[in-house]
Amino acid sequence: MVSASTPFSDIQNHWARLFIEALAQRGIISGFPHGTFRPNNSMTRVEFAAVIAKAFPKPTKRQYIGFADVPPSHWAATAIRKAYETGFISGFPDNHFRLNDRISRVQVLVSLVSGLEMVSKVKSDLIAGLPAIYQDTAIIPSYAKDDVAIATRAGLVANYPNIKLLGPNVAATRADVAAFVYQALVYLGEAPPIQSNYIVVPPEPGLPLHQTITLSHRREFRGVWVTTAWNSDWPSKPGLPVEQQKSELINILNRIQALNFNALILQVRPEGDALYASQLEPWSGWLTGTQGKAPSPFYDPLEFAIAECHKRNIELHAWFNPYRAKTNAKPGGTVRPHITITNPQYVYTWGNQLWMDPGAQVIQDRAYNVMLDVVRRYDVDGIHLDDYFYPYPIEGKSFPDSKTYSAYKSAGGKLSLGDWRRDNVNKMVQRLWAGIKATKPHVKFGISPFGIYRPGQPPQITGLDAYSVLYADAKKWLEQGWLDYLAPQLYWKIDQKSQSYPVLLKWWTGVNPKKRHIYAGNNVGQLDGKSWKLPEINKQVELTRNLYEKLSLGNIFFSMSAFTENRQGIYNSFKSSVYAKPALVPAMPWQDNLPPFPPTGVAAKNRQLTWKAADDRDIRAWTLYKQTSGSWTLERILPGATRVATVEPGKYALCAVDRMANESAGVVVSVS
Numbered sequence: 001m002v003s004a005s006t007p008f009s010d011i012q013n014h015w016a017r018l019f020i021e022a023l024a025q026r027g028i029i030s031g032f033p034h035g036t037f038r039p040n041n042s043m044t045r046v047e048f049a050a051v052i053a054k055a056f057p058k059p060t061k062r063q064y065i066g067f068a069d070v071p072p073s074h075w076a077a078t079a080i081r082k083a084y085e086t087g088f089i090s091g092f093p094d095n096h097f098r099l100n101d102r103i104s105r106v107q108v109l110v111s112l113v114s115g116l117e118m119v120s121k122v123k124s125d126l127i128a129g130l131p132a133i134y135q136d137t138a139i140i141p142s143y144a145k146d147d148v149a150i151a152t153r154a155g156l157v158a159n160y161p162n163i164k165l166l167g168p169n170v171a172a173t174r175a176d177v178a179a180f181v182y183q184a185l186v187y188l189g190e191a192p193p194i195q196s197n198y199i200v201v202p203p204e205p206g207l208p209l210h211q212t213i214t215l216s217h218r219r220e221f222r223g224v225w226v227t228t229a230w231n232s233d234w235p236s237k238p239g240l241p242v243e244q245q246k247s248e249l250i251n252i253l254n255r256i257q258a259l260n261f262n263a264l265i266l267q268v269r270p271e272g273d274a275l276y277a278s279q280l281e282p283w284s285g286w287l288t289g290t291q292g293k294a295p296s297p298f299y300d301p302l303e304f305a306i307a308e309c310h311k312r313n314i315e316l317h318a319w320f321n322p323y324r325a326k327t328n329a330k331p332g333g334t335v336r337p338h339i340t341i342t343n344p345q346y347v348y349t350w351g352n353q354l355w356m357d358p359g360a361q362v363i364q365d366r367a368y369n370v371m372l373d374v375v376r377r378y379d380v381d382g383i384h385l386d387d388y389f390y391p392y393p394i395e396g397k398s399f400p401d402s403k404t405y406s407a408y409k410s411a412g413g414k415l416s417l418g419d420w421r422r423d424n425v426n427k428m429v430q431r432l433w434a435g436i437k438a439t440k441p442h443v444k445f446g447i448s449p450f451g452i453y454r455p456g457q458p459p460q461i462t463g464l465d466a467y468s469v470l471y472a473d474a475k476k477w478l479e480q481g482w483l484d485y486l487a488p489q490l491y492w493k494i495d496q497k498s499q500s501y502p503v504l505l506k507w508w509t510g511v512n513p514k515k516r517h518i519y520a521g522n523n524v525g526q527l528d529g530k531s532w533k534l535p536e537i538n539k540q541v542e543l544t545r546n547l548y549e550k551l552s553l554g555n556i557f558f559s560m561s562a563f564t565e566n567r568q569g570i571y572n573s574f575k576s577s578v579y580a581k582p583a584l585v586p587a588m589p590w591q592d593n594l595p596p597f598p599p600t601g602v603a604a605k606n607r608q609l610t611w612k613a614a615d616d617r618d619i620r621a622w623t624l625y626k627q628t629s630g631s632w633t634l635e636r637i638l639p640g641a642t643r644v645a646t647v648e649p650g651k652y653a654l655c656a657v658d659r660m661a662n663e664s665a666g667v668v669v670s671v672s
Contacts, residue, residue, distance in 0.1 A: 016175035088115030106168035221554025223263035229270035239289030276302035317382030382444035481514035
């Protein structure tokens with residue numbers, strides 16, 4: 001076993017810590033004064049020779065000739081001689097060793113393969129399959145490809161931070177060399193294996209290496225809001241038996257799965273409460289009928305929804321209302337730790353609701369901590385905010401935050417009231433963005449603001465000024481890149497000139513220098529067969545798609561009940577035409593654009609495809625394409641746990657899809 005002790009102060013949380021410790025215990029590597037190892041420093045050829053001489057005391061294979069730049073008095077002269085005599089390392093044609101040259105990662109692997117005489121012991125059967133293992137195979141030097149294939153088959157290779165990138169020509173770090181050398185000792189049977197997510201696991205010997213092909217399809221975000229406040233969408237009423245709650249949610253998910261939707265926006269904090277197990281806020285009364293009362297028998301609705309969504313290749317975005325404290329202003333009905341109990345001085349009556357003060361630090365911290373708590377504890381795909389920042393205006397009334405603003409001014413604040421309020425919201429958005437990405441970089445952050453930024457932007461638009469009334473500077477959020485997607489609520493008709501759907505959508509796509517995704521928000525709840533008819537919604541989806549090149553990449557529909565009720569035949573229409581074909585959500589290249597490994601062991605027998613995952617750690621789904629008349633069409637998106645699919649005869653290609661919707665190369669297979 002490898003000891004858990006850490007002899008070096010700078011490797012405590014390092015990816016290669018266990019490899020470094022193991023070699024240090026064997027006396028193969030050492031550190032620097034003051035107890036450091038400097039794992040990320042590159043390694044010179046002379047330092048590498050010193051490590052090799054200690055790690056592999058092999059018999060002499062050839063006579064040492066000496067190098068012009070290695071005098072007998074050099075501290076590493078003996079190590080260089082041993083490394084040369086045992087076949088691990090050579091010099092250059094000018095009879096120089098080049099002591100201080102950096103050794104590249106591929107040179108380390110070539111050295112190990114040569115010195116350990118692996119060519120005669122390990123099959124180089126992976127040469128043709130290297131592109132399926134390393135995305136940068138094309139830059140492996142031609143002289144090294146056989147040795148890289150052998151080193152990979154023998155399990156010598158470790159790649160950090162991305163296991164799919166070999167980085168052959170990059171200078172090897174001290175950590176890289178420690179991992180490679182330790183893995184060579186494992187290969188020799190001289191060391192026990194160390195568990196690491198960064199060791200490249202080669203495909204099983206003997207499995208066919210199929211042709212691979214790069215494939216893609218038109219991605220589209222297809223989302224729907226599921227509102228829990230007022231029991232609008234789910235659950236149908238408070239206090240239902242747990243099994244009925246689950247059944248209703250399953251019916252919703254089955255319904256949107258049948259429509260080829262790929263995202264559910266689930267409201268989990270409608271009024272300072274929680275539709276999940278939380279130590280920070282009380283259970284929602286919309287769920288159990290009584291705030292603070294847990295479901296009985298116990299289950300966690302958010303955990304349940306996530307698992308059921310992922311079974312169906314549906315993302316779950318947890319939807320929070322950051323500042324609404326209560327959907328009615330009636331006294332009572334809340335329990336500790338609800339904000340009205342813990343910090344009532346920052347909760348104000350606003351019309352028939354209660355609203356938190358976005359300028360109070362305790363409110364900002366509460367919203368941030370609640371959302372980050374969910375990011376940490378749940379496998380959510382996204383965090384989602386809607387249009388409720390400062391509340392919508394009430395004629396003749398001012399939001400009662402004068403004490404908070406006065407305290408800000410007394411502390412030296414210089415901003416006007418409006419700028420201060422906007423700054424409060426901006427800081428919350430920026431803080432959330434940074435916190436989410438620091439905690440789980442793959443979790444998406446999206447906001448769905450009111451669809452009009454400001455009257456006159458663009459010129460023909462009139463209506464509520466979200467910038468000066470809700471204090472929501474959504475344009476700034478886009479420009480700063482503080483979110484992954486923006487879903488402006490474009491709840492107006494196409495020909496409604498003063499709030500025209502396509503005019504507003506085009507404007508939003510034009511204020512997006514960081515190239516974030518725009519998903520239009522559509523209000524299907526207005527479908528009444530009179531002023532709002534189904535062709536209007538269908539046309540809005542078409543117009544959204546027409547701006548695809550401008551990063552208008554999908555729609556989110558408000559809300560689920562319209563599809564549940566098949567209002568104006570919307571369910572039938574979407575199933576038969578609008579969303580007749582499946583689609584993955586769009587990938588987000590600023591987050592992660594490295595595809596996963598393709599599936600391995602792909603085989604066809606009796607019209608069944610079977611396969612294995614090259615790496616189970618990050619597989620969310622599989623895409624299955626079929627070739628027809630020379631072109632490839634996406635046939636199915638299969639859940640990540642699937643390993644078999646029944647198909648008709650034909651030529652297929654199977655791709656792996658990771659949680660960021662990056663798609664691997666497709667493994668081609670014929671089914672007869």
